[in-house]
Amino acid sequence: MTQGIQKTMAISGAAFVLLLFPAIIMTGLLPPISPMRNANEIAQFWSTNTGLKRLGLVLLLAASGLQAPFGALIAIRIRQMEAGRHSPLAYTQLVGTGLAVVAIIMPTFAFAAASYRPERDPQITQALNDLGWLPFVMNWPAATIQCLAIGFAIFGAAHEIWPRWLGYFNVWCGFIFAAGGLVVLFKDGVFAWNGLLAFWLVAVFFGLWFLIMAWQLWVSIAAPEGNSAASAVAENEPRRSQLQQ
Amino acid sequence: MTLLRQSGAQDVAADRARHVPGEEGIWVFVLGDMTVFALFFATFMYSRGKNPAVFARAHAELRVALGAVNTVLLLSSSLLVVLAVQRVLGGRRAGAWRLIAGALCCGVGFVAVKAVEWTQLFAARKGVGSGEFFSYYFMFTGIHLLHVLIGLAVLSRLIVVIRQTEFTDKQARLCETGGVFWHMVDLLWVVLFALFYLVR
Numbered sequence: 001m002t003q004g005i006q007k008t009m010a011i012s013g014a015a016f017v018l019l020l021f022p023a024i025i026m027t028g029l030l031p032p033i034s035p036m037r038n039a040n041e042i043a044q045f046w047s048t049n050t051g052l053k054r055l056g057l058v059l060l061l062a063a064s065g066l067q068a069p070f071g072a073l074i075a076i077r078i079r080q081m082e083a084g085r086h087s088p089l090a091y092t093q094l095v096g097t098g099l100a101v102v103a104i105i106m107p108t109f110a111f112a113a114a115s116y117r118p119e120r121d122p123q124i125t126q127a128l129n130d131l132g133w134l135p136f137v138m139n140w141p142a143a144t145i146q147c148l149a150i151g152f153a154i155f156g157a158a159h160e161i162w163p164r165w166l167g168y169f170n171v172w173c174g175f176i177f178a179a180g181g182l183v184v185l186f187k188d189g190v191f192a193w194n195g196l197l198a199f200w201l202v203a204v205f206f207g208l209w210f211l212i213m214a215w216q217l218w219v220s221i222a223a224p225e226g227n228s229a230a231s232a233v234a235e236n237e238p239r240r241s242q243l244q245q
Numbered sequence: 246m247t248l249l250r251q252s253g254a255q256d257v258a259a260d261r262a263r264h265v266p267g268e269e270g271i272w273v274f275v276l277g278d279m280t281v282f283a284l285f286f287a288t289f290m291y292s293r294g295k296n297p298a299v300f301a302r303a304h305a306e307l308r309v310a311l312g313a314v315n316t317v318l319l320l321s322s323s324l325l326v327v328l329a330v331q332r333v334l335g336g337r338r339a340g341a342w343r344l345i346a347g348a349l350c351c352g353v354g355f356v357a358v359k360a361v362e363w364t365q366l367f368a369a370r371k372g373v374g375s376g377e378f379f380s381y382y383f384m385f386t387g388i389h390l391l392h393v394l395i396g397l398a399v400l401s402r403l404i405v406v407i408r409q410t411e412f413t414d415k416q417a418r419l420c421e422t423g424g425v426f427w428h429m430v431d432l433l434w435v436v437l438f439a440l441f442y443l444v445r
Contacts, residue, residue, distance in 0.1 A: 165270035172277045175391075182384070185373050190288050191384055201284065 003221055006073060010217035013070035017210040019063035020104070026056030027111065032133065032194035035187040039122035042129045047118030057112050064104035070210075071097025073217050074150060083158035089149045096145035103143075107136035137193040140181040143206065147174030150213075161220055169212070176205050267422035275429045278392075282433050285388075286440055289381050296377065301445065303378035306371060311362045312442035315355050316435060322351030323431040326400075330424040333407060333417055342407040348427070349400045352393060355434075359390055382441055389433055396430045399423045 024030045033045055046053070071093065078090040110132035114125050147170040154167030179191075180202050186192040193199060265272070293300045329344035366372075366379075373383045403423045406416050 163270070164268060165273045168270040168272075168274040169277070172274045175278075176281065182373075186380065189292075189377065189380060191380065196288055197284070201281070 001076070006221045007218065009069040009073040010214050010221065012066040013210045013214035013217065016063050016066035016070065017207045019059060019066065021207065023056045023059035023063055027053050027060065028056070029111075029136075032137075032199055033129070034194050035130075035133070035192050039126040043118070043120075043122035043125040046114045046125050046129065050115055050118060053115050054112070057108050057115070060104060060108045060111075064101050064108070067097055067100050067104075070214065070217070071100065071146065074146070074213065077161050077217065077220060078149065078153040081153045081157040081159055081161050083156075089153045093146055093149040093153075096142055096149060099139075099142035100146065103135070103139040106139075107132040110135070133193050134184060137180045137199055137202070138183050140178045143177040143209075144174040147171060147177065147209070162216055166212075166216055170209075173205055173209050177202055267425040268418055271422045271425050275425060278429060279433070282385075282436070285385050286436060289385070289440060292377055292381070299376065300378050303376055303382075304441070304445070306366070306369065307382070307442055308362065308365075309442045311358055312438050315358050316438045318351045318355045318358070319431045319434050322348035322355075323428055325351070326424045326427050329403075329407075330420055333420045338407055338412065342404045345400055345404050345407065349397060349404070352397045352400065355393055356390070356397075359386070385437060386441070389430070389437055392430045392433065396427050399426055 021030070028045065028049065033042065037045075075087075075090040075093045075097070078093050079087045082089055110128050114128035114132060151167045151171035151174065154162050154164060154170070180193075180198050182191055183193040183195075183198050186195070186198070190196040191198045325344045325348040329341040329348070332338055332341040332344070363383075371379050373380050400423065403420055406412075406419055409416070
């Protein structure tokens with residue numbers, strides 16, 4: 001694995017966020033439309049500025065894939081940290097990454113359908129709007145699985161790759177991301193899909209998490225291939241780490 | 246930095262000199278969590294300021310006695326954890342696990358009281374959907390309850406760690422870190438108690 005490829009994979013996490021948020025703004029999802037709006041208002045929303053909205057959705061879809069290489073590099077780091085021949089936490093991380101890509105793709109398709117036929121019955125557009133917003137904000141396992149896998153890998157690391165504060169940060173972020181999971185219970189207030197705690201808090205730390213992880217991936221690139229013997233061993237000889245148990 | 250961390254013994258000594266209890270990383274979690282709860286409290290007070298009458302009426306449905314019992318339980322458990330951690334750090338860990346076990350029992354008591362309280366509220370047809378006060382109440386105390394459950398897992402782990410024959414500075418610091426987490430759970434409850442049960 002060359003350093004160039006690793007750097008590209010690390011940057012793709014930051015690129016994801018830098019593409020995601022402009023795409024969300026172009027689509028008109030920021031600030032989120034209130035769940036209290038009636039069908040006509042929602043149909044009105046999806047039938048104005050359709051060109052810009054659809055372009056935003058195309059970008060959103062493009063952004064989603066950038067999580068894959070980024071998540072895969074995190075899985076490599078977890079493997080380097082884990083002791084033993086098997087890497088259950090790295091596999092967990094990969095599953096989380098796969099789900100995270102879907103977490104963006106699925107609502108994007110629902111939003112695309114909502115904007116596709118402005119002339120249709122507003123009730124149907126409202127249903128599609130719900131079908132987009134609910135999974136968009138509610139889908140916490142994808143992110144939390146990754147955070148907890150990273151956190152536990154750092155806490156139980158046989159080879160130290162990342163600082164322990166990053167483990168605590170990840171576990172904490174895992175809980176923050178879970179705040180979106182209850183939006184189906186609310187149509188108004190701070191826990192609704194446009195609320196302070198379910199949306200804004202999660203959105204801020206979702207963005208920050210990608211930037212911080214991209215930074216930590218970047219600074220850990222030199223270590224395995226440089227002079228840190230412990231981590232260099234981890235990649236090629238995972239078995240040796242068992243001796244330290 | 247890496248050198249420092251590799252030598253656990255020196256690290257603990259350095260920590261003491263700097264007076265940072267537990268390992269440094271836990272403070273990222275604790276301060277982050279307390280910031281989020283501060284945000285919770287601010288949103289609650291803001292909503293309450295907009296609708297004082299509605300909040301006062303809903304507030305009357307809560308039983309202060311149950312909240313007070315829970316506060317006493319958590320404060321006692323925190324005290325037990327302090328005593329246990331003190332013994333562990335002072336090298337007298339022989340009976341320390343019993344103190345942690347006592348704290349664990351208090352924590353289980355907290356969960357039991359909460360269960361009774363919620364059952365009564367549900368029976369009175371109060372839920373997350375019954376007005377602003379109760380949606381805040383169930384969400385915030387629910388998220389806190391999740392912290393308590395995680396705290397109970399942490400305390401159980403500490404009991405196992407303390408009873409192990411192999412016990413180094415690393416384990417001692419783990420006990421201190423676990424203690425820090427449990428104190429945060431306690432502190433957050435004290436504020437929640439004041440906010441939901443006492444403020445009129």
